[in-house]
Amino acid sequence: NAGVTQTPKFRILKIGQSMTLQCTQDMNHNYMYWYRQDPGMGLKLIYYSVGAGITDKGEVPNGYNVSRSTTEDFPLRLELAAPSQTSVYFCASKRGGGGEAFFGQGTRLTVV
Amino acid sequence: DAKTTQPPSMDCAEGRAANLPCNHSTISGNEYVYWYRQIHSQGPQYIIHGLKNNETNEMASLIITEDRKSSTLILPHATLRDTAVYYCIVRGINSGNTPLVFGKGTRLSVIA
Numbered sequence: 001n002a003g004v005t006q007t008p009k010f011r012i013l014k015i016g017q018s019m020t021l022q023c024t025q026d027m028n029h030n031y032m033y034w035y036r037q038d039p040g041m042g043l044k045l046i047y048y049s050v051g052a053g054i055t056d057k058g059e060v061p062n063g064y065n066v067s068r069s070t071t072e073d074f075p076l077r078l079e080l081a082a083p084s085q086t087s088v089y090f091c092a093s094k095r096g097g098g099g100e101a102f103f104g105q106g107t108r109l110t111v112v
Numbered sequence: 113d114a115k116t117t118q119p120p121s122m123d124c125a126e127g128r129a130a131n132l133p134c135n136h137s138t139i140s141g142n143e144y145v146y147w148y149r150q151i152h153s154q155g156p157q158y159i160i161h162g163l164k165n166n167e168t169n170e171m172a173s174l175i176i177t178e179d180r181k182s183s184t185l186i187l188p189h190a191t192l193r194d195t196a197v198y199y200c201i202v203r204g205i206n207s208g209n210t211p212l213v214f215g216k217g218t219r220l221s222v223i224a
Contacts, residue, residue, distance in 0.1 A: 004155075033211055043156070043214040058211065090155050092212075100146075101212055103155030 002026050006091050006104035013081040013111045021076040021107050023091030031094040032074040033101070034058075034066065036087040043090065049074055081111045116200045121219040124194075130187040132218050134200030137181045143204045145176060147185045148214075149196040156199065156214070159185065190222045 007022045025032065030051045035043040035058075045058030049068040063085060065077040074093075078085060088108050094101040117135040124130040136145065146161040160167055160174045162183075167174045173186040187194050199217040203210070 031211075035214075042216050045211055045213070048211045088153070092155070094212075100158035100161070101148075101156075103157070105155055106153070 004091055004093050004102050004104040006089075006107050008107060009105070010108045011110070013078075013109065015081060015083065015111060017081050018077070018079050019081070019109075021078075021089055021091075021109070023074045023076065023104060024072050025074075025093040025102070026072065027093060027095070027102065028071060029093035029095050029102075030071070031096065031101075032068065033092040033094075034064070034074070034076045035090045035092065036060065036085075037090065037106075038087050046076065046089075078109075083111050085109065086111045116202055116215060118198075118200050118215065118218045120216065121221070123221045123223055124187075124190045126192060126222055126224050127189055130190040130194065130220055130222070132185040132187075132198050132200075132220065133182065134185070135182045136200070136202045139180050139202055140204070143202050145174065145183045146201040146203055146212075147172070147174065148199045148201065149194075150199070150217070151193075151196040159198075190220075192222050192224060194220065195222045196220060 004025045033048040034046040037043050044060045047066040049055045052071050055066050088106045090106050091104045092101045144161050144163050147159040148156040150156045160172050162174045176183045197217040197219050199214050
């Protein structure tokens with residue numbers, strides 16, 4: 001049971017480049033989330049999804065897009081990378097409204 | 113979901129019990145107390161949750177006061193690997209679509 005898998009683990013982007021952070025879970029969870037964590041700071045919610053085809057903005061959605069075409073996958077897209085998006089990105093999933101959330105190991109992104 | 117207050121940091125000697133407090137004075141009757149921790153650079157990890165009764169699992173114990181306005185997470189025999197940021201989160205049974213919101217947590221340092 002792999003849980004929540006994020007790829008890549010590390011990435012360096014140049015300003016203005018685009019990329020997609022991949023997140024997949026094999027637990028058939030309905031709820032999925034993207035957080036970012038800046039150095040020394042707490043987690044901030046970017047986007048979340050309560051099921052395939054349904055997404056909603058979190059606290060810091062600007063500069064990002066998401067899609068949820070399947071239960072398993074919840075990719076996060078950066079269209080025009082900026083240095084302010086240098087951060088560690090965590091994906092998480094949860095079965096329903098309650099219960100525990102499972103987190104991936106993170107993607108460390110640097111924009112130069 | 114009710115707000116929580118935690119001390120920013122705590123130290124604990126290795127092998128001793130670590131007692132991490134959390135205040136949630138505005139908690140309502142249908143809200144659970146959840147604890148997560150984040151070991152350096154890793155994704156947050158679920159520890160335990162409870163409603164009003166004390167709970168224990170293989171990782172920790174959760175003591176909730178009778179008025180439910182505060183709780184304590186107990187790591188009975190702290191090890192160096194327990195050094196992490198610990199998050200106390202209050203969340204309603206019927207939170208449904210509301211995602212997990214992480215505050216600043218308590219940075220626990222276990223000292224040899």
